[in-house]
Amino acid sequence: MDPALRLRLMTEADLAFADGLRGIVGWNQTLKDWQRLLGYEPQGCFIAEWSGSPVGTATTTRYGTELAWIGMLLVHPDCRGRGVGRALLEHCLTSLKGTPCIKLDATPLGKMLYDKLGFEVEWPLTRWECKYFMEPPAALLTEAGRGHPRNPANESIEGLAQDAAPRASETSRIAHHASRTLKPLDASLAAQLGRLDSHAFGISRAAMLERLVAGSSRALVAISEGGELDGYGLLREGAKASYLGPVVADLSAGGTALVNALLSHAKGRPIYWDVPDVNAAATGLAKELGFSPQRHLIRMYLGANKHPGNPAQCFAIADPSIG
Numbered sequence: 414m415d416p417a418l419r420l421r422l423m424t425e426a427d428l429a430f431a432d433g434l435r436g437i438v439g440w441n442q443t444l445k446d447w448q449r450l451l452g453y454e455p456q457g458c459f460i461a462e463w464s465g466s467p468v469g470t471a472t473t474t475r476y477g478t479e480l481a482w483i484g485m486l487l488v489h490p491d492c493r494g495r496g497v498g499r500a501l502l503e504h505c506l507t508s509l510k511g512t513p514c515i516k517l518d519a520t521p522l523g524k525m526l527y528d529k530l531g532f533e534v535e536w537p538l539t540r541w542e543c544k545y546f547m548e549p550p551a552a553l554l555t556e557a558g559r560g561h562p563r564n565p566a567n568e569s570i571e572g573l574a575q576d577a578a579p580r581a582s583e584t585s586r587i588a589h590h591a592s593r594t595l596k597p598l599d600a601s602l603a604a605q606l607g608r609l610d611s612h613a614f615g616i617s618r619a620a621m622l623e624r625l626v627a628g629s630s631r632a633l634v635a636i637s638e639g640g641e642l643d644g645y646g647l648l649r650e651g652a653k654a655s656y657l658g659p660v661v662a663d664l665s666a667g668g669t670a671l672v673n674a675l676l677s678h679a680k681g682r683p684i685y686w687d688v689p690d691v692n693a694a695a696t697g698l699a700k701e702l703g704f705s706p707q708r709h710l711i712r713m714y715l716g717a718n719k720h721p722g723n724p725a726q727c728f729a730i731a732d733p734s735i736g
């Protein structure tokens with residue numbers, strides 16, 4: 414390692430630098446996202462200094478003892494190609510020693526580095542972007558539902574037509590769909606998310622979900638006719654766009670209803686939505702709602718991927734920095 418390079422723990426005092434670097438690279442996270450990452454893993458977020466000045470960042474997030482995530486690997490453009498990125502990544506891996514599986518969502522630049530360190534491809538995902546979200550007319554949405562041969566969600570899309578109507582206050586609103594009910598996610602329902610989410614994600618991330626719910630601008634659950642909680646979804650504000658995710662649903666009907674209802678609260682805003690490519694229902698919905706692919710990422714893992722989860726139930730990831 415070059416003697417000018419030093420790695421150390423990130424502190425609250427570094428967050429202005431970290432978020433400034435994030436802004437230079439053009440990512441969508443906010444100061445609140447950094448605070449959540451650091452608050453969750455105060456011994457696992459790092460700063461790289463070059464000759465005493467901060468030049469890079471990386472974060473880790475542990476999900477129990479089985480899985481950890483690496484995120485926010487950023488090096489100032491003026492300091493790239495000097496080994497800073499590799500040193501930060503290796504430092505993260507050392508700090509996560511003993512964790513059987515480490516994952517991340519790689520940009521094309523990052524992938525060159527991760528390939529060298531033995532990370533393997535799990536699945537590709539696409540960031541879908543809508544520059545100015547306009548809720549399509551209800552009739553069009555119903556048509557879009559009919560155009561989804563593998564999606565038994567027409568009733569949910571019908572439900573969206575109801576959603577598009579003027580509504581009562583945020584907390585009192587309950588949208589009834591032919592097959593499910595959407596409700597604001599409150600503390601009593603949050604406890605039930607665990608089973609659903611760990612099935613889709615592969616492992617429990619209840620503590621992180623709690624923080625994401627607390628930081629969201631809108632949080633909904635889908636309840637089936639039988640009274641089962643079979644989906645949930647969040648929307649939060651980002652630096653460049655509202656961010657849709659995570660959205661998890663047992664069935665595409667629930668995912669579709671959740672996405673439609675969450676998006677109806679982001680009208681007039683740009684929206685980013687990261688979707689596993691394998692989720693055909695979510696990809697189809699993104700296209701029908703006028704989203705376009707903005708960039709491609711690759712979910713990668715190092716170690717034994719014993720708890721892969723089910724990306725087909727993942728309508729939107731939580732964030733590339735945490736999975």
Ligand SMILES: CC(C)(COP(=O)(O)OP(=O)(O)OC[C@H]1O[C@@H](n2cnc3c(N)ncnc32)[C@H](O)[C@@H]1OP(=O)(O)O)[C@@H](O)C(=O)NCCC(=O)NCCS
Pocket residue numbers: 438485486487488489492493494495496497498499500518519520521522523524525526529
């Ligand atoms: C990805 C990033 C962190 C790499 O940082 P860096 O300090 O330039 O990386 P390093 O100098 O340590 O190089 C790491 C390795 O990747 C290779 N590499 C890095 N950038 C490369 C490029 N543009 N073309 C080819 N290879 C490249 C280097 O050859 C090096 O290999 P080596 O260690 O075997 O010599 C940096 O480019 C960055 O901040 N990019 C924008 C944000 C981003 O995409 N982050 C990754 C998130 S998944």
